[in-house]
Amino acid sequence: TASVTGALTLHGVTHPVTLDVTLERRGRGVLAFRAVTTIQRSAFGIVKYRAVASDEVRLTIEGEARRP
DSSP, X not given: OEEEEEEEEETTXXXXXXXXXXXXXXXXXXXXXXXXXXXXXXXXXXXXXXXXXXXXXXXXXXXXXXXX
């Protein structure tokens, strides 16, 4: 596991975020990852539908790399 810090831009607004990353080896030459963070939509100026949608949003990014 690792923490990765970077900049996230949504709706034209940029804020620093820290992603909690988990790496997993899936067989020979295959590496998968999952990165997770939670943001507040309002921090990025996204306020539409706030009466019916949560301000707190969990972002999950998944990927897989294969050796050629």
